[in-house]
Amino acid sequence: MKLFLGFVKKEFYHILRDRRSLFILFGMPIIQILLFGFAITNEINNVNIAIFDHSKDITTHKIIDKISASSYFSLNKLIENEDDIESVFKKGKVKAVLIFERNFNKKLLTNEQPKVQIITDATDPNTANTIYNYINAIIQSYLHEINKDVPVVYQITPQPRMIYNPELKSVFMFVPGVMTVILMLVSAMMTSISITREKELGTMEVLLVSPLKPIQVISGKVIPYVFLSVINAIVIILLSIFIFKMPVQGSLILLGFESVLFIVTALALGILISTISATQQTAMMISLMGLMLPVIILSGFIFPIDSMPLPLQIISNIIPAKWFIIILKAIMLKGVGIIYIWKETLILLGMTLFFVALSTKKYKIRLE
Template sequence: MKQLFVFIKKEFAHVLRDRKTLLILFGLPIVQILIFGFALTNEVKNSKIVIFDQAKDVSSLKLISKIETSRYFEIDKMLQHNQEVEEAFKTGKIKMAVIFPENFNHDLLHTNKATIQIISDATDPNTATMLNNYVTAIIGDYQAQLNKNFEVPYRIVPEVKMLYNPQLKGVHNFVPGVMAMVLMLVCVMMTAISIVREKETGTMEVLLVSPFKPLLVIVAKTIPYLILSLMNIVIILILSVFVLELPVNGNLFLLFAESTLFIITSLSLGMFISIQTETQQTAMLISLVGMFLPTLLLSGFMFPIENMPKPLQIVSNIVPAKWFYIIIKSIMIKGLGFAAIWKQTFILAGITTFFILISIKKFKIRLA
């Protein structure tokens, strides 16, 4: 036991003395949270739009002022002629044009139905869709107001409700994603590298000749990263709550328990890689290509899994980050309990056990 303690102390010294490692460990999550939280949100703010109001009546003016006050839009110009619409788009600055027909108010009040033409610059389809949603929501909102004042319903508006994320906040998706990514990076790559480094420098042989149990070498190497990763989660959560103003809706204890499970999954992957490789470069490459990229691409955090081709959807099932991402989203954003995520937890535990068992087996073969 004392030997294990001596070993863990040494591992901490390695980590804490290496500025670059420290920077990756603690700088990276902070930078990622801030970048994803602020710079890379897929939320679209202050998009420039033009409005061509041919009606200039009560309803159209009210709607325009509603659009104007929304932080998503900035009205660049009020147009006077039809042909100006196309010209506006040609400048490239204008994302959308809203065109009110003549007799807008009249149509609305007398035929109970009025149309608004919305033209979007679809060169960036995601932004276009997003803006369409925003403007539709604003119109819907106005419709609801009208219907409240007058008892006759004017138009049936399909109710669009954004579950869990009514303001379509981008950060909601990113925090769990960043957590998965940081843990993957720190645990898989760092453990793999730190074990392989000992092989490279020859100290591994000395350790294996010593009475220290080989398996304990691996365990001792992973413990500092487990502790540091838990600290990382605390940092990420503090940042997300106080800087990004994203509250944790679910049980904090459950969140930490699940995170610990995922850290162990990552550590077991790191162990597995380190046993298979001989040089730090190989270990790093495998960690990046084999773990980091799938985490980024196939966990559902950057790209929705439902939109992927079937084979990729199947492959995504073996990416541990996918399950962790679902779990964290459920706890943090939806505020769900264990009952909702036991299946994902079970799968994650299964993957972990698999890699630990296979690592132990391989490790024995190598040292036999």
């Protein structure tokens, strides 16, 4: 045991004395979570719009009031002629222009279906789409209001209700993803680098020609990173709770258990990488290309898995991060317990055992 503690102590010296890796360890999570939380977002807020109102009657005024009263839009300009539409877009002043046709109110009352045209700047298609949907929703809700007293026969009105993330805050979506990415990065990349560094230095040779058993070397290398990764996970969760007001509905203990499970998977992958790379540089490249990219692209972190082509959907199943993100979302946002996520947990556990077994088997007791 003393032997083992000595090994762990040495690892901590390495980590604490290397400013660069310390920064990667603790600076990165904070920067990433803030970046994803603030900069990258699907929400719209205070989008500038312009309005070209041919009708200028009571209904159009009410609709305009309603739109500009919402926090999503702010009215930038009232346009008076056709040519101005293009110029406001070109100047980049507005993201959308609303055009009400002549006699809007009159047509509405005579059931002639008045038209309102929504022109959006589609250089950013996602935002354009969202703007269209929001404006549409505001107009629809206005129509509901005025038709309240009139019983309309045969009309189906879908009533959408977004649950678990009612405000559609994208940061809630990103937190589980970022946490997954960071745990993967810290655990897999840092472990593989720290093992290959010993190979490069030649100290691995001395460790091998010593009474140390492979399992002692591996766990001595890995324990400090388990510890640091857990701290990281805690930091990320605290940040998201206190800065982004993200609720953690479910059990913290369960969350902790699942996180440790995922950390162990990542560490095993890190050891696996170190067995196939001779230099720190190779280890870093393999970690980045072989682990980070799939985690970011195929795990459902940024791109929904359901909308991927079938082959990619199938591939996504072998990515541990996918299952961990499902579990995280379920615990944090849905607040469910183990009975709802036992299947995913079991898959992750299976993967973990597989990688741990593989990496221990692959770990060489000799040089190549």
